[in-house]
Amino acid sequence: MSVFPTARLHDKVVLVTGASSGIGAAAAKLFAQAGANVVLAARRAEKLADVQAACQEANKAGSTGHGGHCAAVSLDMRNTESLDTVLQRLPSWASTVDVLVNNAGLAMGTAKVGEIRAEDLDAMLETNVRGLIYMSQLFVREFKQRNAGHIINIGSVAGVEPYPGGSVYCATKFAVRAFTEALMKELVGTPIRVTNVQPGMVETEFSLVRYYGDKDAADKVYHGIEALTPHDIAEEIVWAASRPARVNIAEAGPFHVARSS
Numbered sequence: 001m002s003v004f005p006t007a008r009l010h011d012k013v014v015l016v017t018g019a020s021s022g023i024g025a026a027a028a029k030l031f032a033q034a035g036a037n038v039v040l041a042a043r044r045a046e047k048l049a050d051v052q053a054a055c056q057e058a059n060k061a062g063s064t065g066h067g068g069h070c071a072a073v074s075l076d077m078r079n080t081e082s083l084d085t086v087l088q089r090l091p092s093w094a095s096t097v098d099v100l101v102n103n104a105g106l107a108m109g110t111a112k113v114g115e116i117r118a119e120d121l122d123a124m125l126e127t128n129v130r131g132l133i134y135m136s137q138l139f140v141r142e143f144k145q146r147n148a149g150h151i152i153n154i155g156s157v158a159g160v161e162p163y164p165g166g167s168v169y170c171a172t173k174f175a176v177r178a179f180t181e182a183l184m185k186e187l188v189g190t191p192i193r194v195t196n197v198q199p200g201m202v203e204t205e206f207s208l209v210r211y212y213g214d215k216d217a218a219d220k221v222y223h224g225i226e227a228l229t230p231h232d233i234a235e236e237i238v239w240a241a242s243r244p245a246r247v248n249i250a251e252a253g254p255f256h257v258a259r260s261s
């Protein structure tokens with residue numbers, strides 16, 4: 001943690017979507033360790049409860065004497081009512097969110113065009129694109145009123161380099177990149193910051209979800225390579241959030257796997 005000037009994050013309120021697993025959980029823990037207050041959002045309450053406990057431990061371990069608040073809110077990125085009510089459902093200490101990490105996302109399947117299941121198409125578009133844009137709009141309105149705030153969207157190397165079998169997922173991450181860049185340009189000249197963090201291959205539940213719970217298929221994805229860890233990407237997210245207020249990191253990444261195992 002010593003590479004970060006964490007004082008800039010002390011007592012800030014950070015809302016992380018997709019915080020029940022992987023990159024989102026790792027980012028939430030690192031923000032808590034750095035002395036921020038964190039709101040964890042996702043669908044699976046029991047997973048969020050585990051991450052909430054880990055954030056409380058991380059905050060103590062960070063020994064900053066700051067932050068320490070941690071709450072879980074139920075959020076379904078595909079459900080308009082869930083999105084519309086999220087601000088009202090935040091605890092009182094989180095009424096002013098400083099950083100939104102728009103991390104919730106998924107890939108479903110590796111089917112080629114013509115064979116893509118309609119339900120997978122909807123899941124990816126609604127979660128990765130519509131949900132992310134919806135959350136961004138909610139918080140941009142808030143941030144404009146306060147003339148402050150930071151939106152960190154989690155894109156992907158797939159938003160830069162499309163690949164066969166990933167047409168829809170890649171298209172969603174291209175959309176994240178386009179949306180994030182346009183938003184950043186709209187907000188140039190204001191103190192509101194906008195960042196696109198673009199992970200490469202990170203070992204999380206991502207592949208398990210993509211292969212419909214088939215653990216063998218998911219494990220094969222990471223065979224023979226030393227995949228990035230969720231913590232690696234969490235460091236990039238926290239790094240972008242902890243720059244001086246005058247510095248906007250437009251893009252972090254794409255991050256590639258550096259070596260085989």
Ligand SMILES: NC(=O)c1ccc[n+]([C@@H]2O[C@H](COP(=O)([O-])OP(=O)(O)OC[C@H]3O[C@@H](n4cnc5c(N)ncnc54)[C@H](OP(=O)(O)O)[C@@H]3O)[C@@H](O)[C@H]2O)c1
Pocket residue numbers: 017018019020021022023024041042043044045047075076077078103104105106107127154155156157158198199200201202203204205206207209230
């Ligand atoms: N892993 C990689 O190789 C990789 C590479 C580049 C980019 N990314 C991106 O990184 C982000 C995080 O992925 P990860 O690798 O950490 O995968 P993960 O471990 O599967 O985590 C995905 C998170 O998204 C949440 N989520 C999915 N659908 C949701 C919905 N409808 N409403 C609310 N939350 C939802 C999940 O929570 P619930 O299921 O509890 O709702 C979970 O917390 C994604 O945007 C992904 O596209 C990942």
